[in-house]
Amino acid sequence: MTTGFQPQHADFTDLATGFVPFPADRADAYRRAGYWTDRPLDSILGDAAARWPDKPAVIDPAVSYTFAELAARADRIAAALLRHGIRPGDRVLLQLPNTCQFAVALFGLLRARAVPVMCLPGHRSAELNHFAAVSGAVGLIVPDVTAGFDYRELAAELVANNPALRFVFVDGEPGPFESFTALADFDGPIPEPAPVDPDLPALLLVSGGTTGLPKLIPRTHNDYRYNATACAQACRMTGDDVYLVALPAGHNFPLGCPGLLGSMTVGASTVFTTDSSPEAAFALIDKYRVTVTGLVNALAKVWTQACEWEPVLPTSLRLVQVGGSRMTPDEARYILDGLTPGLSQIFGMAEGMLNFTRPGDPLDVVLNTQGRPMSPHDEMRVVDENGHDVPPGEEGELLVRGPYTLNGYYRAEDANARSFTPDGFYRTGDRVRIFADGPRAGYVEVTGRIKDVIHRGGETVSASDLEEHLFAHPAIYAAAAVPLPDEYLGEKICAAVVFSGPPITLAELNEFLDQRGVSAHCRPDVLVPMGTLPKTAVGKVDKKKVVAEILARG
Template identity: 85%
Template sequence: MSTGTEQRRSGEQQPDVGDLLTGFVPFPADRAAEYRRAGYWTDEPLDSILRDAAAKWPDRTAVIDPDVSYTFAELDARADRIGAALSDRGLAPGDRVLLQLPNICEFAVALFGVLRARLVPVMCLPGHRSAELNHFAAVSGAVAVIVPDVVAGFDYRDLADDLVRNNPALQHAFVHGEPGHHQSWRALADFDGPLPQRPPVDADVPALLLVSGGTTGLPKLIARTHNDYVYTARTHAQECHMTGDDVYLVVLPAGHNFPLGCPGLLGSMTVGATSVFTTDASPEAAFALIDRHRVTVTGLVNALAKVWTQACEWEPVLPTSLRVVQVGGSRMTPQEAEYILNGLAPGLQQIFGMAEGMLNFTRPGDPVDVVVNTQGRPMSPHDEMRVVDESGAEVPPGEEGELLVRGPYTLNGYYRAEEANARSFTPDGFYRSGDRVRIFADGPRAGYVEVTGRIKDVIHRGGETVSASDLEEHLFAHPAVYAAAAVALPDEYLGEKICAAVVFKGAPITLAQLNEFLDERGVSSHCRPDVLAPLPALPKTAVGKVDKKKVVSQLTG
């Protein structure tokens, strides 16, 4: 398979990236050329974001966590050392590396160090466990994993053991902290050899692999290219009016698309802003950090934003320096948006986006009516959106339907997932989002999007997208379960909580026993049920499928 760059630069030497392009779906050459002509794509490698920041603002603080901070120059030099050390260990350009670190400065070091070695990070989340990590390793062909030692009582070194045992290609496990019998991250950081000389980066190939929300089965891998991700981070920061005077708080898991590049850590770097990392999202801890570092911008999921707003009624230290709070992950009602806008920060930016690419968000200066009643408008003038009915026909302007999208930063196919791609993309390259929306046709909201529901069977719990069908497969595996349905129940703080409606073969088990079983199967912590509802039978539709609407109706009465 050839990339747009290879088509554009026929006859030029191309960088050797191993088997990275196997299973990668590139942008079509005509659209790639169009995005270059428009100035969106600049053919810069993703790590140039840090290199440029270090050149422009060497002594400005880049990242801070409770234990350490680095200036842009220090972070740049540390990334070089890590990159050189990884190359010295035999990792080759194009190799994939599972990156699973918490919200600490070393996350930024690892990300850029991996990029400096021309490796491709797979952005795993702290809550992922063996089921997901083994899947990511197998699909990506990862040769290494980077993990912490122990966080919140969970020993990631045991997870690394499991990965090495089950994936012959995965030869390296680097541990930040006490490495045990694995390789020491500290030793990498102390390496003093030079970075090897490499050919120029092909900016049309994958820079990193994000993980999907897992709408069907295990999460899929999303290949984001250097060109599209640099464009995303830089443009979103500009559209948010961010400057070097801003301080961004990374409170959601940093491997998520939202706090990583929308504008997040990377977007903040493009304007010379400082990023503060925290692993404690509680209002008490977060408000203290915001006050100490005079944080001005942060990104939250709806549930967390409501908790913070409520806490403003009693916390002694308030987040008075915040100028804007970005909220995404699930749709807010107008009442929720007004509550957050009036109680937490003077600015609210609703974001409707996806790791697959497409971003809609409200802008600074938008009327309050638009901010509280819409989920924004597209980031790019070249974002293409269609709203279609069940037959695939476009609906009249202003009416509801499924959102289909393509554009300069939306993927053209999941990584090494042909069956999923056949379902998820139209023949002309539009991504089927699975979200039900309307695009306002006139008035002050014209061109803005309202999310009205979803088509895919997913649960939005605290900003995480949980596949109901994948969880049901795990539930069915329990010997006591005869039938099961995973459904969403409304929750004031999580948005939706996960309910396992189960028909047992005999005596029922407890929720704790069920979640212990899921833990043993390596199911992510955020995918485990909050509620267990034993039922005598599951209601069915006329065609024999489980009627989940009736299940929810029975449970909420």
């Protein structure tokens, strides 16, 4: 497989450079099936504004906009961005917290035909410099200060390191940069949006970083519009629903599964919160009568436990999607009994493929599986270590392709060579089995993973990437990043370290990692000194033995 990315011969500013499109035969099949409509992604908002102009579209604790107001605001933002010099196809890093401004910025960029790179609030210089360099981004939209962190200082560093990054807009006190809020005051003519190629990327999501720094995931207008629409239909969402964005809005899960975008396809309102604590979230759920939300397993358990003492309970919830890590049947039962009358287990990835249990599925299926594919055209194979298909019902690595699953990471030839089969199946790195018969037939059970990652609170953390940072510390001779079980996070990050001299503390280590620009969610929760690291027969660190030794210590 080729990515088409040859930087020495290609225009790096061109959006199509380094993008791997869907093969023509499969694209034709998805159009014939009606999944792909050849309409731009922002038409989701345009359709909603035409059908439900006066209905609340987005709400946060400070402000709300109807669909018509949001569309008008996005149009002004788009016109102002174009006036500043941003061109269709330009990539712009978008890093805003969960507020209505996130939706305004997202649709403003889409209406300008720019391509948002969906950064998360926790990303720091290591990731953002990488995203800027790979994408060739020309712009950046950030808050001023959030949760005590000054994003303007980070922006200054990014601009110094990336000469192409010419446009920086700050939501709040702009400091040395321009005000994002002022863009919405644009009172000039609003141009018609430029035409788009619906088979090119509408936005770039970020991967969980299973190896090295996170990769960029191109989601086309066709595939992502279908993703959001089909998810909303599968969750039986209607205009009477209200969706709560409790996870970072730039994540695929709360953005389009069904999230903000899926909610818009049926005229449902979306509520944003930057505080996902039970006290704050329950108050918003009660105030706006929220009916649907998506949570990671750890947060869902915290919310369920809080139902035992919080005075205001989330009684309006009808469906809670839970993903990010596999739930045991007991955990699923606990959440179903204590938090919500409707639970949907979801197993998916920003790369595309989504499996989830549906409203109306038998209880046995909801408790014991991670769902079935969203689309009839999703293709799944389960293979052994040699790439051969295993017998039905047996375990192996899940390979997938379909109408909303990528065909290659953006500008990542080496990763694509590892991650895709010659016939275009994406290697998920997840160990699964697909039930072959009975009421669970066709449903997926996630039994483990093949890639060396840690699932911490819904974030996928690359062990190898963290280890590279650990090795850079002068006091560390050898290190292994391993997962330890945690009741609330699912897994916590443990740095098992052999010191070359006087040991350092966890706080000192994380201060060092902070200075290297490592995201907060990727830093160790536990530091365990070890005399040596056990090895396998071929000389690799035996991480199973590392974990066993640590757990044996109590």
